[in-house]
Amino acid sequence: MPSLRSFLLLAATALLSTSATSATALPHDHHDHEHTVNKRLPGTWYHPEDHPAYKLFRRDAAQTDGVVYAAVGTPEWSAGYPPAKPDPNALPKAWVDAYNAALSAGKIPKIPPSTLNGNPVYPQGFDPNGDVVCSATYKCRNNNDIWDAPDGVWGASFDDGPLDTSVPLYQFLKQNDVHATHFMIGVNILGYPEEFKMAFEDNQDDIAVHTWTHPYMTTKTDLEVVGELGWTMEIIHNSTGGRLPKYWRPPYGDSDNRVSAIAKEVFGLTTVIWNQDTEDWSIGQPGGTTRDKVDASLKQWITGPKSPGLIILEHELTNNTVGAFIQAFPLIQQNGWKFVSIAQLDGGSPYSNSPSSTGAVTPGQVAVLDGSDDSSSSNSSSSSAPAGSSTSSAPASSASSGTSSGSANGNKAAGNNGSQSSSSSSSAHPSSTGGASQGNSASTVLGSGALTCLSAFLAALILS
Ligand SMILES: [Zn+2]
16 A cells, blocks of 8 residues: 555654754754654654545555455565476466366467577478468467557557566556556566555556566467466466456567467467557667657657557566656647557456456356367467477577566567558457357366466456
């Protein structure tokens, strides 16, 4: 409750300075000041809890699913998650079961992982722009993924938080009474719990998934993908009263039909890319862009055509990335953009089991997919004819491994959606109306315990 805390601080400061000025003229000596007022401070100076001032700052407490989770930021909370890259051989059984069920139901296309060679590269015979692979890095658009905003709409999102540099951004958004989607890195949530709480509790912004350690996801094996997404969902779920995030964004925009299907079929996650990229993450880096160029790009897009609407890749990574947005915001308003979060532009909640950051939460249910369930498969890509050799052996020399510092940076080497040409083919927003794959699944309401959340992930398949 930062707002209450800061209010109390303010009140205390006001008290202190009043009593000080009554005694001496300004400027006063700092030490004397503190010494004097400590003596004068009454035993209880704060307002009783029924004082009207409380109403000015109280926020609705978020409802929860009824489970008592470890308080965010405590050692008990931190102990629940991998400190670095998740071990694909030590995943919760419920996740692996859900993955296996989706696989045997034919919902996960058999595409080999890419290898990183500048950009992700696929083995011969797998065309990154073809129907089978459809790599977002190569600008192939899976119709189930979100790339564009509706006309006239500014889909606000920021990647790579939470960090200390996120704070001025959160303050600014709140001051202006607008909301954004924050695609958060799992290890950054571990490292910056206070900033996380600020985004969720204070701003009541959308919390979404940006993987656990920020790798190129197409270089990962299926189970590595499950771990990167699963642990990030887990920490968000357990730190938001049991909410299941509905959206994820692949680091570097690197997804393909396989990764997108795992996200949707195992975890109920919709993939969100973007249609403009400021490359703000590279400001100040060798060969990177400059703040001036970022400002110019933003201005160009803000004052440009409104069809399709904009989803711009922006980061809460540095003061420059945050500052560029803050500087551009008045122009966004002046040009009549409808400024909303990704969930808002997609017509709903950021969470699959709750209407909002404060609304009721549906407790998790276990949906055991047995593979015979083909009732719907939600919106899995129809184009994904399984093609040949699957390899589970991770080839990837995965360069990146995010650390809890801001080192998990924002973007790729080249090639991705950098250019303007938002080849806005399909305007369609994948209305993530997944007809759920419930089928003949056993459902159990769980009370608590480690698997609650994990099992609850599967509820996304029911509820989304
Ligand atoms: Zn990122």
